[in-house]
Amino acid sequence: MIKPNKKQSTTDCSRRNFMLKSSLFMGSGAILLSSLKQQVIAAPKILEVPIWSKSIGNPVLHHSYGLPSNFEHQVIRRKSNPDDAPVEYVPSLDQASRSFTPLADLRGVITPNGLFFERYHGGYPNIDPQKHKLIIHGLVKRNLEITVERLKRYPSINKIYFLECSGNSYSNWGENEGSSVQGIHGLVSCAQWTGVPLSLLFREAGIDLDKAKYVIAEGADAPSMARSIAITRALDDVFVAYAQNGEALRAEQGYPLRLIVPGCEGSINIKWLRRLEVTDTPLFSRNETSKYTDLLGNDMARNASLIMEAKSVIIAPSGGQILPEKGFYEIRGFAWSGRGSITAVDVSTDGGKNWQRANISSDIFPKAITEFTFPWQFTGEKAILISRAIDETGYVQPYTQQLLKSRGHNYGYHNNSMQAWEIETNGRVQNVII
Amino acid sequence: MIKPNKKQSTTDCSRRNFMLKSSLFMGSGAILLSSLKQQVIAAPKILEVPIWSKSIGNPVLHHSYGLPSNFEHQVIRRKSNPDDAPVEYVPSLDQASRSFTPLADLRGVITPNGLFFERYHGGYPNIDPQKHKLIIHGLVKRNLEITVERLKRYPSINKIYFLECSGNSYSNWGENEGSSVQGIHGLVSCAQWTGVPLSLLFREAGIDLDKAKYVIAEGADAPSMARSIAITRALDDVFVAYAQNGEALRAEQGYPLRLIVPGCEGSINIKWLRRLEVTDTPLFSRNETSKYTDLLGNDMARNASLIMEAKSVIIAPSGGQILPEKGFYEIRGFAWSGRGSITAVDVSTDGGKNWQRANISSDIFPKAITEFTFPWQFTGEKAILISRAIDETGYVQPYTQQLLKSRGHNYGYHNNSMQAWEIETNGRVQNVII
Numbered sequence: 047m048i049k050p051n052k053k054q055s056t057t058d059c060s061r062r063n064f065m066l067k068s069s070l071f072m073g074s075g076a077i078l079l080s081s082l083k084q085q086v087i088a089a090p091k092i093l094e095v096p097i098w099s100k101s102i103g104n105p106v107l108h109h110s111y112g113l114p115s116n117f118e119h120q121v122i123r124r125k126s127n128p129d130d131a132p133v134e135y136v137p138s139l140d141q142a143s144r145s146f147t148p149l150a151d152l153r154g155v156i157t158p159n160g161l162f163f164e165r166y167h168g169g170y171p172n173i174d175p176q177k178h179k180l181i182i183h184g185l186v187k188r189n190l191e192i193t194v195e196r197l198k199r200y201p202s203i204n205k206i207y208f209l210e211c212s213g214n215s216y217s218n219w220g221e222n223e224g225s226s227v228q229g230i231h232g233l234v235s236c237a238q239w240t241g242v243p244l245s246l247l248f249r250e251a252g253i254d255l256d257k258a259k260y261v262i263a264e265g266a267d268a269p270s271m272a273r274s275i276a277i278t279r280a281l282d283d284v285f286v287a288y289a290q291n292g293e294a295l296r297a298e299q300g301y302p303l304r305l306i307v308p309g310c311e312g313s314i315n316i317k318w319l320r321r322l323e324v325t326d327t328p329l330f331s332r333n334e335t336s337k338y339t340d341l342l343g344n345d346m347a348r349n350a351s352l353i354m355e356a357k358s359v360i361i362a363p364s365g366g367q368i369l370p371e372k373g374f375y376e377i378r379g380f381a382w383s384g385r386g387s388i389t390a391v392d393v394s395t396d397g398g399k400n401w402q403r404a405n406i407s408s409d410i411f412p413k414a415i416t417e418f419t420f421p422w423q424f425t426g427e428k429a430i431l432i433s434r435a436i437d438e439t440g441y442v443q444p445y446t447q448q449l450l451k452s453r454g455h456n457y458g459y460h461n462n463s464m465q466a467w468e469i470e471t472n473g474r475v476q477n478v479i480i
Numbered sequence: 481m482i483k484p485n486k487k488q489s490t491t492d493c494s495r496r497n498f499m500l501k502s503s504l505f506m507g508s509g510a511i512l513l514s515s516l517k518q519q520v521i522a523a524p525k526i527l528e529v530p531i532w533s534k535s536i537g538n539p540v541l542h543h544s545y546g547l548p549s550n551f552e553h554q555v556i557r558r559k560s561n562p563d564d565a566p567v568e569y570v571p572s573l574d575q576a577s578r579s580f581t582p583l584a585d586l587r588g589v590i591t592p593n594g595l596f597f598e599r600y601h602g603g604y605p606n607i608d609p610q611k612h613k614l615i616i617h618g619l620v621k622r623n624l625e626i627t628v629e630r631l632k633r634y635p636s637i638n639k640i641y642f643l644e645c646s647g648n649s650y651s652n653w654g655e656n657e658g659s660s661v662q663g664i665h666g667l668v669s670c671a672q673w674t675g676v677p678l679s680l681l682f683r684e685a686g687i688d689l690d691k692a693k694y695v696i697a698e699g700a701d702a703p704s705m706a707r708s709i710a711i712t713r714a715l716d717d718v719f720v721a722y723a724q725n726g727e728a729l730r731a732e733q734g735y736p737l738r739l740i741v742p743g744c745e746g747s748i749n750i751k752w753l754r755r756l757e758v759t760d761t762p763l764f765s766r767n768e769t770s771k772y773t774d775l776l777g778n779d780m781a782r783n784a785s786l787i788m789e790a791k792s793v794i795i796a797p798s799g800g801q802i803l804p805e806k807g808f809y810e811i812r813g814f815a816w817s818g819r820g821s822i823t824a825v826d827v828s829t830d831g832g833k834n835w836q837r838a839n840i841s842s843d844i845f846p847k848a849i850t851e852f853t854f855p856w857q858f859t860g861e862k863a864i865l866i867s868r869a870i871d872e873t874g875y876v877q878p879y880t881q882q883l884l885k886s887r888g889h890n891y892g893y894h895n896n897s898m899q900a901w902e903i904e905t906n907g908r909v910q911n912v913i914i
Contacts, residue, residue: 093615093755096607099700103603104731106579110556112594114545115731117609122544145540153674154638156726158593160546169537173530175551181527201810204588204842204851240587266533291725292590297538297549321527376635408638409845417638 114160121151123161124228144211146232149361149380155206155408155415157235159291164298165211165233167333168268171318175302178266180286184324187252194302198288200242205285205308206414208382210234210354212311212338212459218446218479225477227364231465234382236415239306241287244280244322253277253324262329263305266320273314274328275307283308286319309384309413310352311460313338341456348453354384356443357462358391358418358435369424369473377404377420383437384413390436391418397430397466398445398480404433412438429469430478446479548594555585557595558662578645580666583795583814589640589842589849591669593725598732599645599667601767602702605752609736612700614720618758621686628736632722634676639719639742640848642816644668644788646745646772649895652880652913659911661798665899668816670849673740675721678714682758687711693760697739700754707748708762709741717742720753743818743847744786745894747772775890782887788818790877791896792825792852792869803858803907811838811854817871818847824870825852831864831900832879832914838867846872863903864912880913 114121123145145164147157164170175194183189214233244261261280264272275284287306288295295301300317307314313333328334340348358381363369377395381388387410392401408417418433435443446463466480548555557579579598581591598604609628617623648667678695695714698706709718721740722729729735734751741748747767762768774782792815797803811829815822821844826835842851852867868877880897900914 096611096700098605098607099702099704099754102702103600103605105603106577106598106600107557107559108604109594109732110558110579111548112557112596112730112732114593115606115728115735117607117735118728121727123541123546124544125541143540145544151728152726153636153723154672154726156590156672158725158727159548160543161727162546164540166537166540169539170542171532171537172549173532173551177530199809201853201855202587202841206843238588238590266530268533268536270533289587291592292586292588293548293555293592293595294552294585295549296546298543298546301549301551320533375633407636409640411843419635421635 121148121161123147123164124232144213144233146228147235148228149232149234149359150227150364150367152361152380153378154417155236155411156291157237157415159237159293159296159299162235162237162290162296162299163209163211163233165312166267167271170298171267172297173266173302173318178302178320180303180319181321182247182251182324183321184262185254185258185326186248186324187254188250190247190251192247194288197242197286197303200246202240202242203285204238204240205306206236206238206411207306207308208234208236208354208413208415209312209315210357210382210384212313212351212354215461215463215465216458218461218463218465218477226366227359227361227465230365230477231359233312234380234415236382237290238292239285239287240289240292241285241306243283243285245282247286247322248281248324251324257326258324259326260324260328262321262323262325262331263314263316263319264321264323265300265304265316266318271313271316271333272329272331273316273334274325274331275314277324279307279310307352309354309386311338311354314352338459340453340459342454344454351460354382355460355462356383356385356388356435356437356441357381358388358433358443359465360393360431360433360467363431363469363475364467365475365477367475369469369475371473372424372426375422375424377422377431378407379404379418379433380415381418381433381435382413382415383435383439383441385441386412386438388416388435389438391416392434392436393418393420394432394434395422395429398432401434424469424473426471428471430466430480431469432464432466432480434464555582555595557581557598558666578647578667580662581669582662583666583668583793584661584798584801586795587812588851589670589845590725591671591849593671593727593730593733596669596671596724596730596733597643597645597667599746600701601705604732605701606731607700607736607752612736612754614737614753615755616681616685616758617755618696619688619692619760620682620758621688622684624681624685626681628722631676631720631737634680636674636676637719638672638674639740640670640672640845641740641742642668642670642788642847642849643746643749644791644816644818646747646785646788646893649897649899650892652895652897652899652911660800661793661795661899664799664911665793667746668814668849670816671724672726673719673721674723674726675719675740677717677719678756679716681720681756682715685758687758691760692758694758694762696755696757696759696763696765697748697750697753698755698757699734699738699750700752705747705750705767706763706765707750707768708759708765709748711758713741713744741786743788743820745772745788748786772893774887774893776888778888785894788816789894789896790817790819790822790869790871790875791815792822792867792877793899794827794865794867794901797865797903797909798901799909799911801909803903803909805907806858806860809856809858811856811865812841813838813852813867814849815852815867815869816847816849817869817875819875820846820872822850822869823872825850826868826870827852827854828866828868829856829863832866835868858903858907860905862905864900864914865903866898866900866914868898
């Protein structure tokens with residue numbers, strides 16, 4: 047029941063500014079919020095008092111390290127499978143595996159550490175930081191053995207960067223239809239990393255700049271995961287990280303030390319970093335030749351395709367969800383680019399016929415996840431929602447067909463093509479390959 | 481043993497740029513990193529292989545919601561006491577209590593959710609979001625009852641803001657000498673908050689701008705914590721948050737909904753938000769009169785002193801720590817201001833005789849924690865380290881004596897005075913009041 051109040055005059059400047067500000071905030075289009083069908087109630091004489099307001103709650107330090115509310119128990123990492131069901135892990139299989147970030151449940155730039163995606167080739171070790179060392183050797187004047195404690199004393203930097211597995215969205219070439227945005231695209235996360243630049247560490251070691259061409263980074267995991275990095279890239283913005291989102295790295299993300307190679311595929315961001323060898327030749331390790339190399343259609347391979355190109359995905363509405371009713375929905379999504387900042391995101395609600403510029407709803411950091419939003423009315427008619435990212439180089443996120451045409455059908459990694467979600471008349475949201 | 485390499489030529493441009501870049505990176509002064517006394521070793525013929533590199537590690541989804549490494553078990557929230565010892569909570573006392581963030585162990589802008597400080601007056605409730613409602617009523621056209629699910633459908637914003645209890649650093653007036661930076665200053669944290677602006681919600685409700693002067697915000701905790709907010713502030717940048725650092729609010733921080741009043745003292749950022757009443761008069765609630773009002777020396781009180789003024793604190797070296805040796809240390813700290821951005825931080829290493837500009841080592845966001853660093857050599861001589869923050873208004877963080885002089889000695893809240901740490905010749909770090 048609407049309770050009428052005195053009619054608002056429109057001559058007051060502050061009031062006009064307020065109204066203006068609200069409509070500007072609404073972004074493109076004039077979507078009436080009343081279409082959200084708010085529950086309008088009578089003036090409450092006595093507000094209902096729930097049970098939790100009538101009793102003393104939990105004390106401080108109920109958890110000395112806090113945990114999510116038990117009501118958020120569905121917001122977890124998962125394995126990817128079409129039914130999107132949590133799978134009991136099979137030890138012999140799951141150390142060479144991956145778990146996916148629940149993108150649809152996240153907001154903004156930061157992925158909380160407990161939901162950061164996992165990817166291992168031999169499981170993750172539980173390293174004692176007091177026994178771990180970082181060795182720097184090779185084409186240097188001084189071979190160094192650096193303890194974790196001492197590494198943390200070096201001048202450090204804080205940077206917000208995404209990490210994405212080069213195999214992210216692998217299932218979306220059309221062969222395996224994943225169902226949820228978590229299941230298809232969940233091998234991407236974003237955090238604030240703290241660490242020491244390689245340029246500083248190599249200055250300490252006295253790098254031989256006449257000869258140095260590559261750095262071999264090796265991890266302390268069972269497979270001794272190793273990758274080569276060109277020395278120019280290494281000296282530019284690569285650093286040894288020891289913290290994520292303000293606290294120590296998680297064991298799953300490389301505790302106590304990992305490499306961060308901004309904008310480049312996940313596997314080169316070596317976890318459990320134990321060794322940096324300065325060399326004059328790349329390593330041609332297994333994990334940059336037989337794996338993580340892109341096969342083209344013509345018996346050729348595109349190797350060292352390191353950079354994760356501009357990409358976006360709508361996280362809501364997304365696969366597996368059901369829109370409860372017609373009305374207003376704020377389409378939301380994430381965009382990122384390994385080449386720098388996202389400059390724009392376009393959204394189509396009709397399968398790509400028409401495109402409109404979305405709103406950027408978070409801070410924009412180069413090589414970090416950026417959130418976008420777009421106001422939309424679900425009218426009960428079928429719709430296909432797509433987003434496309436544009437980065438600072440002018441690069442535009444491509445259609446799947448465009449990628450397949452230019453790279454051939456054996457191509458597997460670096461699937462940064464657009465994601466389309468089909469909304470059926472009953473509100474069900476499904477993955478469609480376009 | 482140093483392994484000599486061919487002498488580096490200095491004529492190469494890229495090499496010169498590299499050297500230049502490193503010295504620029506070093507900031508003020510020319511601190512030799514060799515003073516870090518790195519362990520220089522012979523070229524490793526065979527690197528020692530630790531036990532964790534020889535066996536398969538943990539599988540994916542060992543934790544579907546990840547947790548810190550067990551080696552980080554000391555990085556937790558604590559109660560404040562001079563010995564800084566973890567205290568077993570006493571249920572009857574600890575619901576009206578606080579727990580402190582381990583600032584010395586953090587880096588950068590983001591406080592991870594599990595370490596966010598706690599402050600309750602009646603414990604924290606465990607609210608079922610499907611049963612929780614936000615009521616908007618009072619001087620509005622339409623009284624609204626909004627479910628959590630529906631609130632989350634509204635256009636939302638993401639903002640990085642600090643929260644600080646107005647009683648933070650209370651122990652540092654000189655009466656109770658806390659020991660660690662956690663114990664003294666740990667009632668401050670910073671996160672990315674996601675939520676819906678009040679300006680939008682009040683537009684939905686149809687606020688009566690002729691009459692509306694205040695908003696009463698009330699929580700669903702046992703004490704029904706309530707505060708008043710001026711309507712101009714409410715319509716400016718106040719919002720109803722449902723996420724912190726990308727995931728749902730933690731129960732300790734107000735799950736499922738809380739108010740964020742940027743830059744203003746913690747208690748006004750009402751947790752477990754259940755009601756917003758638009759009124760023409762403030763509430764004069766207990767928690768803005770008998771509590772959270774600053775007593776001055778002259779039988780007067782300074783009420784509604786909402787804004788947390790510019791403040792900084794060195795987190796390392798900090799109280800309770802012992803520097804292990806002479807040599808290079810990067811002094812690190814946090815600065816923040818409720819009035820906007822931190823524009824500069826100065827550091828003194830001689831008790832305030834001389835000051836130098838520190839390096840800002842994180843992104844700068846208005847009303848968020850900003851990290852600063854300063855290169856320093858511990859020579860074995862006594863030193864007193866102090867930092868002072870300067871914000872965009874030109875305000876400079878004051879000495880304790882300045883605050884006491886202007887506000888009197890009954891003053892308790894809003895202690896934003898400078899923090900001094902004394903380094904003894906044996907490396908021990910102690911709190912000193914200056």
